[in-house]
Amino acid sequence: MTTDGARPVVAIFNTDDAVLTLLQQAFEAEGFVIVAARPTQFSGEQDLLDFLATHAPDLVLYDVARPYAASAEAFQRSTKRWWPRATRS
Numbered sequence: 001m002t003t004d005g006a007r008p009v010v011a012i013f014n015t016d017d018a019v020l021t022l023l024q025q026a027f028e029a030e031g032f033v034i035v036a037a038r039p040t041q042f043s044g045e046q047d048l049l050d051f052l053a054t055h056a057p058d059l060v061l062y063d064v065a066r067p068y069a070a071s072a073e074a075f076q077r078s079t080k081r082w083w084p085r086a087t088r089s
Contacts, residue, residue, distance in 0.1 A: 011057035012036045023061060032059075039063070 010032045014020050024034045035055045039062070042048045052060075 007031055007033045008058040009033045009035060009055060010059045010061065011055055013039045013062040015040065015063065
């Protein structure tokens with residue numbers, strides 16, 4: 001639980017259904033709310049920003065090992081704008 005009593009939200013981005021299911025079940029068992037998406041479902045960076053703004057996740061899990069580099073780059077740029085302090089080098 002967060003300090004305000006709300007359940008924390010985890011966004012999971014993955015193309016593998018088995019991985020999505022496993023992560024979703026594990027996090028839900030610990031009391032998290034899950035929003036899942038396939039990185040390839042976003043047609044552009046603005047779609048990703050809209051998704052993040054709509055769901056306001058507390059944690060984002062993103063499979064960077066998959067061959068959708070354009071989505072990974074857009075996600076990285078988007079998170080720098082969304083959470084600038086969390087992505088500093």
